[in-house]
Amino acid sequence: MAKPTIGFVGLGAMGFGMATHLVKEGYTVHGFDVFAASVDRFKAAGGTGAASLRHSAEGKSYYVCMVASAPQVQSVLFGDEGIVQALPKNATLLLCSTVPASYAQSVSSELQAKGRGDIKFIDCPVSGGAKRAADGTLSIMAGGSDEALEAGKFLLQAMSDTNKLYLVPGGVGAGSNMKMVHQVLAGIHILGASEVMGFAARLGLDAMETGEKIKETEAWTWMHENRLPRMLAEDWNPGASALTIILKDVGIITTSARQADYPTPLSSTAEQIYLAALSQGYGSKDDSAMVRQYYPDSITKVSASKSEEEKAAALQLVYELMMAINLCAAAEAVSFARYLKVDLSQFYNLVSNAAGASRVFIKGGLEMIEGRIGTNAPSGYKTVDDVIRRLEEVVQKARDLNCPLHLGSTALNLLLLTKRAGYGKEASTSVIKVFG
Amino acid sequence: MAKPTIGFVGLGAMGFGMATHLVKEGYTVHGFDVFAASVDRFKAAGGTGAASLRHSAEGKSYYVCMVASAPQVQSVLFGDEGIVQALPKNATLLLCSTVPASYAQSVSSELQAKGRGDIKFIDCPVSGGAKRAADGTLSIMAGGSDEALEAGKFLLQAMSDTNKLYLVPGGVGAGSNMKMVHQVLAGIHILGASEVMGFAARLGLDAMETGEKIKETEAWTWMHENRLPRMLAEDWNPGASALTIILKDVGIITTSARQADYPTPLSSTAEQIYLAALSQGYGSKDDSAMVRQYYPDSITKVSASKSEEEKAAALQLVYELMMAINLCAAAEAVSFARYLKVDLSQFYNLVSNAAGASRVFIKGGLEMIEGRIGTNAPSGYKTVDDVIRRLEEVVQKARDLNCPLHLGSTALNLLLLTKRAGYGKEASTSVIKVFG
The missing domain is CATH 1.10.1040.10 (N-(1-d-carboxylethyl)-l-norvaline Dehydrogenase; domain 2)
Incomplete structure (x- = not known):
């Protein structure tokens, strides 16, 4: 089976490593960052630059969000040009940012309220630093519905160490x-x-x-x-x-x-x-x-x-x-x-x-x-x-x-x-x- | 009855105010400080300068110690030129410095051990700041034997506000x-x-x-x-x-x-x-x-x-x-x-x-x-x-x-x-x- 194209936002120290690792693993990754220089650097490392946040999401059945904080996540997901409007039906969305559990749960609610309950949402913060991000050996703590975890597991595995992917019981919020x-x-x-x-x-x-x-x-x-x-x-x-x-x-x-x-x-x-x-x-x-x-x-x-x-x-x-x-x-x-x-x-x-x-x-x-x-x-x-x-x-x-x-x-x-x-x-x- | 001559050591912000107030109250006060300038200042304010720590204590039946800390007290009392050797028999010694209760108690023990159990020792830290020190309206918390408190009470009263002299039950250490x-x-x-x-x-x-x-x-x-x-x-x-x-x-x-x-x-x-x-x-x-x-x-x-x-x-x-x-x-x-x-x-x-x-x-x-x-x-x-x-x-x-x-x-x-x-x-x- 051909590897799917991945949408990715947040090409900072951690995100850049994660996204380039996925490229090395054979995925086509459309990466976006508010800093154009970060997108250029990603392109130089073999990634595909997205011209806008919306472009990074359009047609992507798998999407990784690795921005720095809950307010940034909120803007990326639900802002005027947010990705939630652009993601295709039944897309899988990995939120790798470190956020409060209560915030991750509010994302689930807002997806429902906006009629995007079809999106398979995974609350999956990571740990390990920039080097392990680039090596694909992060620790990842993932919470979500069984269906979402099933759909996103291959991507979580691609970014984490063999023994350091934790599927945390309790649904969205449990990972956080x-x-x-x-x-x-x-x-x-x-x-x-x-x-x-x-x-x-x-x-x-x-x-x-x-x-x-x-x-x-x-x-x-x-x-x-x-x-x-x-x-x-x-x-x-x-x-x-x-x-x-x-x-x-x-x-x-x-x-x-x-x-x-x-x-x-x-x-x-x-x-x-x-x-x-x-x-x-x-x-x-x-x-x-x-x-x-x-x-x-x-x-x-x-x-x-x-x-x-x-x-x-x-x-x-x-x-x-x-x-x-x-x-x-x-x-x-x-x-x-x-x-x-x-x-x-x-x-x-x-x-x-x-x-x-x-x-x-x-x-x-x-x-x-x-x-x-x-x-x-x-x-x-x-x-x-x-x-x-x-x-x-x-x-x-x-x-x-x-x-x-x-x-x-x-x-x-x-x-x-x-x-x-x-x-x-x-x-x-x-x-x-x-x-x- | 003529007012007795008072020995005094420690002419800092608080001590200077206390000593000069005693002068205003009609006492002859022999003051000493390690800083010669403080002694000169005290003389200019009507006090009598003591040429040395020993001189401040010799022949003084009443003595006030207002140095800054327990180590200074230890040196003033028991050092090579310390006042304990110089004080006359049955002298009354007021320790107004703020020290740990355990230290005040150790002074009692050391007086006994050095054969100076005759000294009437009062543990009497003060509170109120430099202005109230100069006005003779400090709060004073005094602990000691009944005999010592009786002997020193007039001096405690001279330095404290009418309602702010606390004779604290419990002996030496209770004041601290x-x-x-x-x-x-x-x-x-x-x-x-x-x-x-x-x-x-x-x-x-x-x-x-x-x-x-x-x-x-x-x-x-x-x-x-x-x-x-x-x-x-x-x-x-x-x-x-x-x-x-x-x-x-x-x-x-x-x-x-x-x-x-x-x-x-x-x-x-x-x-x-x-x-x-x-x-x-x-x-x-x-x-x-x-x-x-x-x-x-x-x-x-x-x-x-x-x-x-x-x-x-x-x-x-x-x-x-x-x-x-x-x-x-x-x-x-x-x-x-x-x-x-x-x-x-x-x-x-x-x-x-x-x-x-x-x-x-x-x-x-x-x-x-x-x-x-x-x-x-x-x-x-x-x-x-x-x-x-x-x-x-x-x-x-x-x-x-x-x-x-x-x-x-x-x-x-x-x-x-x-x-x-x-x-x-x-x-x-x-x-x-x-x-x-």
């Missing part, structure tokens, strides 16, 4: 919710990477050595490992992953949390500090530049002059900080996912293999999901009291150094509220109980 | 604890003043008009009224109340909270943002300069171009933000004071007439203290759910404007944790229940 709860971890860990490295610098630790050591420990996060080279090189103009991107994603989390009356203390703290950095002009810089919120100069300029013993003690504080942040991040993500009735087994599998991963989540997240917390927790966990005691030492040390610890401080207060609610003597994974 | 729980409110309200005015500017509201209106409402705080003129005039170089002062006080709160394993989410958030501002070079500026963390330019430059209706709606958001912050601040302060077994009736009276006051505290703090919360609350209170709903609208609006709301966001998460713990339908004053 899955991405969102994944981003709880990603959004906290990105700031966490800067917080621990900035704290390490204030402690007088060598940045390269500390970064490498952290990666080997239980405190590892995917984000820390991924951002570390850019943080060390200060390679953030322009950003490989601009602050505005994670700020948008975290905004979706906290907006959805408010809609659900659900607390997200660490995500909220991260968002506030991202907003503060935005005000300082960091919007287009790489998010690893958040280290500047904790240390005023290049962390590689720290000249370490400590004894081995002092170094080990200081490194231990950095490790404890990161462990406590990762623990509370896991609890926040799992509890919110559970509250939203996200398929937790799929969630666990997805996060463990994606950008939100941490060793703490991989180990402790499963205990939280399976309810093996409190007195049911397997041995090998510290108690909540233990984590508090260690984190208190960290926060006091940071205070003595006049070093902000936005996430560490929020984590400590969350743990102390957990203790006050009576869970201090239980396993550290019991911090999830404070979310109710 | 009382000051500390008062500062919970002060420390949050100082940042709160900047947060609401910065948010108002982002909403496009006229700063002067908004500030004046807020003062007339239930959202009034002493700090907002006091800081507003300096915030509007950007009169913060050098600061009438430097950022480093409130940062030190908040540090005492959070350090003591960690020692007690007690959560202080709003104080911690305030501290982190003060630390961030310190890193940006705001240490010596007036704390009303914190408005810069929320709005990048002078808030008086906002040109209001709203209809009356739009203005009223925007002002309502500012009001709701401030009400929610003040509510959570009151809950944090009352719960921590209760936990520390502070005399709550005295605490209520003190705060209501001091720099930590808010109309929300004056009304709702009493309900919290008397336990008339939850289903026992008198009518006239919103429910926790109501406060959440309004604050969610505020936080969403700020997010749409890319305006950080550090305290508002922390307050919302605290309220949401309260709701998740099952107290949503109870009166808003029930937020205190989440502290356990």
